[in-house]
Each structure stands twice: as C-alpha cells, then as structure tokens.
Amino acid sequence: RxxxxxxxxxxxxxxxxxxxxxxxxxxxxxxxxxxxxxxxxxxxxxxxxxxxxxxxxxxxxxxxxxxxxxxxxxxxxxxxxxxxxxxxxxxxxxxxxxxxxxxxxxxxxxxxxxxxxxxxxxxxxYRCRFEAGNKEAIRVVREGEIGAPRIVTADHGFPISPNQWRLNRALAGGGSLMDIGIYSLQAARYLTGEEPVEVSAMESTDRSDPRFAEVEDTINFQLRFPSGAVANCVSTYGSHHNRYRVTGTKGWIEAEPGTAYGDNTLRLHRDWQTRPHAVPTGQNxxxxxxxxxxxxxxxxxxxxxxGEEGLRDMRIIEAIYRAAREGRSVAL
Ligand code: NAD
Missing domain, CATH: 3.40.50.720 (NAD(P)-binding Rossmann-like Domain)
Structure with a gap:
C-alpha cells in the first residue's frame, strides 16, 4: 500500500x-x-x-x-x-x-x-540516516572494526549566495549552524552513538559583509561524549566542506563527500593500510x-x-551558540 x-x-x-x-x-x-x-x-x-x-x-x-x-x-x-x-x-x-x-x-x-x-x-x-554510506560507517563503528571511537571530525559548509531566506534571522533561526553545521552535529552524534555532555565553540563572522548582517558565517564547535570521545566540527557559509572521519583505537573510517545527495565515498584505515571501502547498494x-x-x-x-531527535539537536545548537557567545564551554 x-x-x-x-x-x-x-x-x-x-x-x-x-x-x-x-x-x-x-x-x-x-x-x-x-x-x-x-x-x-x-x-x-x-x-x-x-x-x-x-x-x-x-x-x-x-x-x-x-x-x-x-x-x-x-x-x-x-x-x-x-x-x-x-x-x-x-x-x-x-x-x-x-x-x-x-x-x-x-x-x-x-x-x-x-x-x-x-x-x-x-x-x-534527517536523510543521512537512510543513506547507504552513512549507514555503513555507523555499522563499521558499532561493530568495533576501528576499535573504540576516540576522535570525530565533521566538516560541513558552502559559500552562501546573498539575498535569500537563509540569511534572514526570522526565517532561518540562525546562520550556518542551523542550515549546514547541523550535518556535522548529526554525524558526530550518530557515528559515536552517544549524546554530548559538554560543548565549546568559536564563531568568526565578518559583520561588514552584507550577507551576515543577521546570521553567523563560521561557527566551529567541539563536543565531549561520555566515553571520552571528542568531536571537532566545522560549520561555515564561507567555503565548501562535506566530510567526516571517525578515528578509533584500531583505525579510522572517513567519507568525502560524506553527506551529499549522491556518491558518498568511504575509506577505511586499519593495520597501517588505507583502502577504499565499498558502500552497499540499496534504495536511495x-x-x-x-x-x-x-x-x-x-x-x-x-x-x-x-521529533525528539530534532529537539536534541536544537538543544545542543542553543548550547553551541551560548558557548560561542560567552567564550566558555557549556555543560549539557
Ligand atoms: P527554498 O527557498 O528553495 O524553498 C522554500 C519554499 O518555501 C519556496 O518555494 C518558497 O516560495 C516557499 N515559501 C513559503 N513561504 C515563504 C516565506 N515566507 N519566505 C520564503 N519562502 C517561502 O528553500 P529549500 O532549500 O527548499 O529549503 C526548505 C527547507 O528544506 C529548509 O528547512 C531547509 O533547511 C531544508 N533543506 C533540507 C535539505 C536536506 O538535504 N535535508 C536540503 C535543502 C533544504
């Protein structure tokens, strides 16, 4: 049906x-x-x-x-x-x-x-949860193929063009973090399978650029997870980024592009060797x-x-903005 x-x-x-x-x-x-x-x-x-x-x-x-x-x-x-x-x-x-x-x-x-x-x-x-490459990366991490996850890096951004709702605070809610940095946040959470307990952040926005009169450009952030794993995340409206890597005690898995509409490409590093890692085929x-x-x-x-998954991101996003604004890490 x-x-x-x-x-x-x-x-x-x-x-x-x-x-x-x-x-x-x-x-x-x-x-x-x-x-x-x-x-x-x-x-x-x-x-x-x-x-x-x-x-x-x-x-x-x-x-x-x-x-x-x-x-x-x-x-x-x-x-x-x-x-x-x-x-x-x-x-x-x-x-x-x-x-x-x-x-x-x-x-x-x-x-x-x-x-x-x-x-x-x-x-x-959150389409990436249904995307074959992301599902495979999650499987590799959960099944211990790279050991215990220690460090996640996740970078997402694109150079934003002027005159659009994404640059209007009332319509967008915020800048790059709301639109594209959220992919870095999601990746860090679903790849580790953990919820962050602490965040820190640094914002860099040229307020004389008319695109950024109302919303932020770059806001990079760090997450600390209960296991001790940490994530370094990029969120920017200044340049193209689309990749993630999870490094564990025995190796790493990375994807670039990682969260694109198609052709996400995985590489796995283990036993001192880096190899392409096949993405299973399936429904788009x-x-x-x-x-x-x-x-x-x-x-x-x-x-x-x-909805509860969306809410978890919204709460972390608000903590990231607060950490950047106050110049200190924020406990969750
Ligand atoms: P868009 O500007 O291309 O489309 C938005 C639509 O909303 C337009 O047709 C516009 O006419 C309409 N609209 C209705 N009322 C409006 C108003 N008051 N102001 C402005 N537009 C109004 O934007 P989009 O890129 O399609 O993004 C729409 C949503 O989809 C956003 O929440 C965005 O974050 C999300 N999105 C998700 C993905 C993804 O991969 N999951 C990709 C792109 C966009």
Missing part, C-alpha cells in the same frame, strides 16, 4: 524530493501546497497530482478533508516549520518536517506536543526516508528520527 504525501513548499529541496516518489514502495504524492497557483498546476501535471490536491497557504487547513493525504511534508524555510507542523497535526495529518526542526528548542517542544496530542507521527528529514536515501515514515504510520512503529 502507498500512503499519500502533501508537499508544502515547492522550492529547491522539494525539487530533489518529488522525483524520488517514483522509487518509493509505500509512498506517493497526492497534494501540493504553493503560494503560486500556476506553479502548483505545473508541478501537479508533472507529478500526477489532481487539481483537488492543489492548495495554497491560506486554504491549507482544508487538507483535513482530503482523505488521499496521510502525511504532510514541510519543506518551507525553518521559521515556518513550527506553524505548518501545528496546522498539519490539527488537520489530522502525520508530519515529516525538514531540518533544522524549528528556530528554537521551545518551538520544537511545542511541535512534539502538538503531534502527540493529535496522536500523529512526527519525523525530521530520499525514497527510503519517505517510505520509512509511511511504514511507521502503517505499523505504528516510532520513526528512527522522530
């Missing part, structure tokens, strides 16, 4: 997600929500969504009357995730919400509460993510990355 998704926001990431329904086994797109009727009709024709499945932001709440929609996928700017998750839950729909979950941890808590009260599932769009990360929530809705299982 295929559950129906409503896609809210037809921007650049929706353009990545929509073609992937073709490879889904349990998910299909049955509704589109856009501020532009012309765009909604054009996308509807392309992806086989009938006219009665086309909504705008004003009449979105009437989606409650559409039995073909089981799940609402919020792919809007971060500052709108809270509002649309609450409206979707109130309309009786399950929710997939993009990362970062919200602008603040308080909003994230509210979203979890709203979905729980409505007895609806809430999952965050986007279709796997979409199908995962559909299966959870059908079986009642808890998603791998529920």
């Amino acid at each position: 295929k559950l129906g998704y409503a896609i809210v926001g037809l921007g650049q990431y929706a353009d990545v997600i929509l073609p992937r329904f073709a490879e889904c086994r349990h998910s299909r797109v049955t509704a589109l929500v856009s501020g532009s009727p012309e765009k909604a009709r054009r996308y509807g024709a392309q992806y086989g969504v009938p006219d009665h499945g086309l909504y705008d932001y004003a009449n979105f709440d009437t989606i409650r009357d559409n039995p073909d929609v089981d799940i609402v996928y919020v792919i809007l700017p971060n500052g709108l995730h809270h509002e649309y998750t609450l409206r979707a839950a109130a309309a009786g729909k399950h929710v997939m919400c993009e990362k970062p979950m919200a602008n603040t941890a308080a909003e994230a808590e509210d979203m979890i509460r709203a979905c729980r009260d409505a007895d609806r599932k809430l999952m965050i769009g 990360q986007f279709s796997a993510q979409l199908d995962h929530l559909s299966i959870c809705v059908m079986t009642g299982a808890e998603p791998l990355v529920p």
Whole structure:
C-alpha cells in the first residue's frame, strides 16, 4: 500500500524530493501546497497530482478533508516549520518536517506536543540516516572494526549566495549552524552513538559583509561524549566542506563527500593500510526516508528520527551558540 504525501513548499529541496516518489514502495504524492497557483498546476501535471490536491497557504487547513493525504511534508524555510507542523497535526495529518526542526528548542517542544496530542507521527528529514554510506560507517563503528571511537571530525559548509531566506534571522533561526553545521552535529552524534555532555565553540563572522548582517558565517564547535570521545566540527557559509572521519583505537573510517545527495565515498584505515571501502547498494536515501515514515504510520512503529531527535539537536545548537557567545564551554 502507498500512503499519500502533501508537499508544502515547492522550492529547491522539494525539487530533489518529488522525483524520488517514483522509487518509493509505500509512498506517493497526492497534494501540493504553493503560494503560486500556476506553479502548483505545473508541478501537479508533472507529478500526477489532481487539481483537488492543489492548495495554497491560506486554504491549507482544508487538507483535513482530503482523505488521499496521510502525511504532510514541510519543506518551507525553518521559521515556518513550527506553524505548518501545528496546522498539519490539527488537520489530522502525520508530519515529516525538514531540518533544522524549528528556530528554537521551545518551538520544537511545542511541535512534539502538538503531534502527540493529535496522536500523529512526527519525523525530521534527517536523510543521512537512510543513506547507504552513512549507514555503513555507523555499522563499521558499532561493530568495533576501528576499535573504540576516540576522535570525530565533521566538516560541513558552502559559500552562501546573498539575498535569500537563509540569511534572514526570522526565517532561518540562525546562520550556518542551523542550515549546514547541523550535518556535522548529526554525524558526530550518530557515528559515536552517544549524546554530548559538554560543548565549546568559536564563531568568526565578518559583520561588514552584507550577507551576515543577521546570521553567523563560521561557527566551529567541539563536543565531549561520555566515553571520552571528542568531536571537532566545522560549520561555515564561507567555503565548501562535506566530510567526516571517525578515528578509533584500531583505525579510522572517513567519507568525502560524506553527506551529499549522491556518491558518498568511504575509506577505511586499519593495520597501517588505507583502502577504499565499498558502500552497499540499496534504495536511495530520499525514497527510503519517505517510505520509512509511511511504514511507521502503517505499523505504528516510532520513526528512527522522530521529533525528539530534532529537539536534541536544537538543544545542543542553543548550547553551541551560548558557548560561542560567552567564550566558555557549556555543560549539557
Ligand atoms: P527554498 O527557498 O528553495 O524553498 C522554500 C519554499 O518555501 C519556496 O518555494 C518558497 O516560495 C516557499 N515559501 C513559503 N513561504 C515563504 C516565506 N515566507 N519566505 C520564503 N519562502 C517561502 O528553500 P529549500 O532549500 O527548499 O529549503 C526548505 C527547507 O528544506 C529548509 O528547512 C531547509 O533547511 C531544508 N533543506 C533540507 C535539505 C536536506 O538535504 N535535508 C536540503 C535543502 C533544504
């Protein structure tokens, strides 16, 4: 059986997600929500969504009357995730919400509460948890193939272009950390399988650059885990970075790119030798993510990355900002 998704926001990431329904086994797109009727009709024709499945932001709440929609996928700017998750839950729909979950941890808590009260599932769009290379790296670490993890490095960034919502505090919640540094944070957490107990951070932002009038550019951070493992993480809007490495007592595994849409490439170092490490084949990360929530809705299982996982990141992100602001490490 295929559950129906409503896609809210037809921007650049929706353009990545929509073609992937073709490879889904349990998910299909049955509704589109856009501020532009012309765009909604054009996308509807392309992806086989009938006219009665086309909504705008004003009449979105009437989606409650559409039995073909089981799940609402919020792919809007971060500052709108809270509002649309609450409206979707109130309309009786399950929710997939993009990362970062919200602008603040308080909003994230509210979203979890709203979905729980409505007895609806809430999952965050952490696609890397469904990506074969990341899953393989996690397996290698968990099965002890590199010994006990000691040091994680995770670098994520890109040079941001001006004039976009990511540079607007109200719509983005923050700068590079909210958008791209969150991949470094996620990688450090899922690769070690631990929750940090302490964070420190250093920010570097040229406030005379008009792009960074409201949000930060670079904010690098460190995490200390209960086992004694530590992570060094890069988050920047200044240059391209996409890689991680976990070094254990017996070797290391690294990926570059590590969290890209495709072609993530692993290398393993052990016994004084470094070799390419094969990434298993399987369903692409986007279709796997979409199908995962559909299966959870059908079986009642808890998603791998529920709202609570998004909230954990939001709390750590707030601690990272505080550590940078106050110039001292912050206990979690
Ligand atoms: P985008 O700007 O390309 O698309 C956002 C859409 O929201 C646009 O269609 C825009 O018209 C619409 N919108 C509605 N109300 C708006 C408003 N008030 N202001 C601005 N836009 C408004 O952005 P995107 O890159 O598609 O990002 C959307 C979300 O997806 C973000 O939360 C982002 O973090 C997330 N994202 C996730 C990934 C991933 O790999 N998981 C990749 C890219 C983006």
